[in-house]
Amino acid sequence: MKRKIGTALVAGAGISGIRAALDLAECGYGVTLIDRCPHIGGILSQLDYQFPTDRCGMCKMLPSIARDDSSQYCLRKGLFHENIEIRLSTEIISLEGEPGHFKVMLRGKPGLISHELCTGCGACTAVCPVEVPDEFNEGLSLRKAVYLPVPHAIPNTYVIDTDACTRCGACEEACPTAAIRLSQGERRQFHILVVDDELIVRDSLKEWLEDEGFSVDMAESGPEALEQLANCAYHLMLADIKMTGMDGVELLKKAKEALPDLCVVMMTAYATVETAVEAMKIGALDYLIKPFDPNALISMVLRIYQDFETGQGHLSDFGAVVLCGGAAYFNPAESKNPFGYGVLPNVITSLEFERILSGTGPCQGKLVRPSDGKAIRKAAWIQCVGSRDLQTDADFCSDVCCMYAIKECLLAREKAEGEIETTIFYMDMRTFGKSFQRYRDQAENEQGVRFERGRIHSVIQDKEDNEGNLILHYSDRGGALHDESYDMVILAVGQLPAAGMAELAEMLKIPLNPWGFAQSEPFSLTQTGREGILLGGSFSGLKDIGESVTQASAAALSASRVIHAAGGSQEIESDTSEYRDVSRDYPKILVLVCTCGNRLSASDPQEIVRELEKDPAVFHVEFLGQTCTAEGWDRLAGLAEKYKPNRILIAACLSYIYARKLRELARQIGLNPALTEAVSYHQSASNPRGSGNLLSLLRMGIARLRHADPSPVLSVPVCQEALVVGGGIAGMTAALAVADHGFQVYLIEQAEVLGGNLRWLQKTIEGYEIKTLLDDTRMKVEKHPRIQVHIRTRVIASYGQVGSFFTTVQDEEGLTHTLEHGVTVLATGGTEAAATSYGYGTSSLVVTQKELEQKLAEKSLDPKKLAAVVMIQCVGSREEPRNYCSRVCCASALKHALYLKSQNPDMAIYVLYRDMMSYGFAETYFTQARKAGVIFIQYEVKEKPRVKISDQSVYVTVFDPILGSELEIESDLLVLATGIVPALPEYIVTTFGASVDRDGFFQEAESKWRPVDSLKEGVFGCGIAHSPRSAAESVISAEAAAQRALRILSYKQLPGGKFTAKVRHSLCSLCERCIAACPYGARVIDTDSEKIQVNPVMCQGCGSCAAVCPNSASFLEGYSIRQMLEVVDAAFA
């Protein structure tokens, strides 16, 4: 493990928060990862499968180098990392200071259940009398007030929902380990003064608050209240504003004069809210509106009480803050058209449907309606609920709904084994991500998902039957009206800003966009207006996993830069412990069994001792009470000191807690930590604890220990320099990001100047000048002392592996030289695809979008002279062989259409499109263009427009679905959007050991979880070479790639994992099967020595090589076949 000076705060522990935290932690920074929820994982804890693989795979995000610093199991279950402190149910209260030196106040909710003591047995839940809707299942099922936030977490300890809990104390009594400490008694110490001139108000408040266990006094006037305040110490005063005599505001002033720290909440009628707001300015904490909602009142008082209990929180220092708060989801019940949601039981949201699909959901994964248990056989998805809807002030696209709707259709079809009709009602299918278009086509053509372009008018109960079926009333693409019956309607709900966004933004002084999401700086998706505070994931608008993860890594990079600039230098903590050499000693195992408060039956210990001591390797067996407590642990450590065993086995309820402690203990007694082991014997309903079970668990542990091999973790040396291929915006950004951390970078560009596509682009759709970005970046690159730019140079060949690549480059004169570098970033970019259709090349009246941009820039085209312009989108793209969306063309068309309209409002502009891909907040430009009078005509790929060209005009014929007939448009200019093709020569990719996808773009290791890595460690891809993207999107991908590269560069010696594959050469027949089986390319045959060699860093310990090797010449350290056979034997004994 290594630690750098410098720490970061990551707020939000969803997928992007986890990514940002891991990225920073892997570089050696200390990270505090917080979430206001009691669990990590964010929205993904509720989603089992993700598009476009329809699988999970989150674990692929776990560290691939220095793997032992982190947990290596299902990431949805939990995460441990040496450098990450996870604090749940925790929020930011305040932030002060400068970038690099922020002081942040964090406050956690008081934990009523001790995580150390809770064994997750569930006795509390069994006795809890309270039932409330379970948010994990989107309210489709009920849970108790004491509950597991997610059913699959590790460690899975119970929490108490303090709002729902009645403090009855039943759980406290039931808890076998005394982990629950309700503070019922302590609440009585919290004194509340209720001041109101109406008796009925006073009485009811007193009753409600006393029910909650608080001490309540009453006063009927201001002066009386002041008198009582003088006599008794109150923690909270609830004061009515409108009272005769001294009013509430005056009372507040006087009370605050005498008791400045007193908490005061004003009570007001709706009409005097403004007065209440004024009161807050002079010291009132909050206000309540009459008539009271008792629940709101109680939860406010509870909040104040909790704040009182936890004090002011903890003040910590952080160099940078990454905000990964995610997004919230639209509630259709609040919409102007709720489509029956909340009224008709079989209208549900997409999130609710995800829970129905889930095995941990309310229907145990069966595809049935929760309302009546009837199998779902005909389901409709309604898109854009809460998105692209001006009536709900949602002039944005939520980016992910089209794709998750397709995914839900496919999952439903799989679950129903095809016995289901699935229809998606949509406006535009926004399949703009890499591989998404093919995913959609496959769903439509091979899986039978029906895509219906249309608008839903309403959803009503089907009167014809009594089974709860629904009638969808909709208009199709041509405007014709239809009624169709469905047994389930799923609303694809869009994004909302995360709860509390406005308050957080105000506190942190960061700007919001018009829809309340965090606003980023021009050309950056991660920079807020405030340096050192970064945006990760969906906090600035909903994103799919791949983009969230990319943005999170980019945010981590920017955070790291700030910390580095503020002096966060590297300081490696090397493990210099000397261990006893026990390799030649016969195993001497000390077995320690935690009795967990004497809950093993009395006869067990003797039987277990008798059985285990038959094994000559078992030296001593001892039973101890509660080793999880400090006292218990001391006793345990004492035994280890006393007996000096050469192996230690501990059996306890939550073995993973012991991993770290055991390592410390081992160091204490000079024993290699690899010779210690903890086994988990966990009591649950499905696994009742018994001596037989415990015995076999212990035997398995003994078997593992007997053959444990304490050989040291291998490492490979790192050349701490980077090669970046391609000098466009992505390459320059990546080079700067790495060089700013003090590492040498070689930037290779084949053109004469740096800049790539930025050299012809003018402005973004938002109106930002591209030239500013180009000049600024180019200047920084050219002046950077750690960047060596090689222009007019190309890569010839490379060999090597992570940490040490040798790459030969050649300049224009043919001179070659070889560079050594530890990592490679491929940023070779791409270009506009060549146009070959619609008469392109036969007339100057047909141009591409790029040419239009250039002509407008050099003013060779006068918008005033154009009467009509036609733009055709998706020219040669989104159909085979170029079946992908290029993302930027719709925005370009909108940008140019709006510009032309601004120059010549009388110009007629027709945009012929298939699906407008104005995703995210670019949707607003689509709206503006329609408002400006641009005509959008949708065409189908099988009915493409036809073009006829004369000397003066281009005649475009297209079928208009709304008119239901063909139109012939006479125009002065035809603009073709041809999309993007990569400029990534395959030989370059393969020479570095990476690969290209079927469209010639960089093939990432995994599109969602490792979006900029290649499967070959140490090679990264970004920018357009990776996939079509805008300048800002290229920047984040480059920053993400740089961050991933820095993980490696920050080591001089890159450590592999403890569980790494090795070869016993004397047994090896050199059949090379293991080389074919290794998915990470970690194995090569050295033909000189005739040996198979394993790169210990690239090896991920998956064991594929060991599985294909027939005689175990190839084996996985820590899982040797001998050991495993004995473990299996013990398990079945």
Added chain:
Amino acid sequence: MAKTAQIDVKAQDIPGSLRGFLRSVLESGDIRAILVPLHLPMKNTVMPALVSDPERLKDADPLAPAFPMNTAKVVSRLTHKPSGGKIAAVLRPCEIRAFVELVKLKQGKTDEIVIIGADCPGAYGNRDYLRFVAENGTESTMKFYRDSLSGKDSEKLSSACKSCEFPVPEGADLLIGLLGSDTEKQVMIQALTPKGEELFGKLGLSESAEPPGRKAAVESLIARRKAYRDKMFAETAQSVDSIGKLTAYLADCVNCYNCRVACPVCYCKECVFVTDVFDHDPSQYLKWAERKGAVKMPADTLFYHITRLAHMSTACVGCGQCSNACPNDIRLAELFRTVAYRTQKAFDYEAGRSLEEAPPLSVFREAEFAEIEGIK
């Protein structure tokens, strides 16, 4: 169309004319030695020998129904590193197929070898052959050939051969065709690969058409073999369809590991069953004995056979050498073929079919065996 020629058989002496043919191969100038079954001078038994002196070919007998070992392993030892010259090897179809598997496992190379294969009428078990030779003397091979070409498999043919549907050496470079020819008069020589054609060109053979009856003769033989095979599959599957029955099937095993030594595709330098993995602690045996009341010694017998099935069944060519090598007459060939047939079918793979087909364990397909994987 493959190059085809006929060589004349004089005085109905097929082995003699084949010896002449092999001599012409060795004298073609390109081939430094031929690996061929040879009657050993000291005893009338047939073993593979690497022959460089054309005179020594007088003892060659590629058609003898002797199959003392699967020569693929020998060929892999002769080819896995450069030898400095080209050799030819006369192999049975199952030897060729085993060699193909070994090449895929990097245990041999094809660059310096020309493979000559003859239509295979099968062979006897080792002990049966020795008895047969003792009874029939020098006429043994001719007698066997006449009988088998008459369209009837000898009863003494090994079960593996009776159930073998690969009598034609399709993987050979040069084919010696007997089926469908009037072997009293002529034998067919056919080049199946460019390498075979090159050698064919050097032998000064005159091209002619393939005998018209060949196709039908091949089909009829294969049909007969398949019928036997399917019956054998059914019987074997039925006799090993539970752990109890399988244990009984293998009950006579003494852990001599002869079957493993005889297996041409069991290619490990050192078998895992003789490494420390199975060198259990004495306390382990005691534990087992106590747990079960009694443990058979040596232990791990069933485990050994199941492991070999797991390791080898995708590469098994059904040559039957395992049965041949078993001192206690366990019907291993039947068991291995039955299991291998199903395993290979599951991967759409056929051992020895082609060098281009990667062995199943070297291929990753994301979507396969979903029902077994249990992922969704």
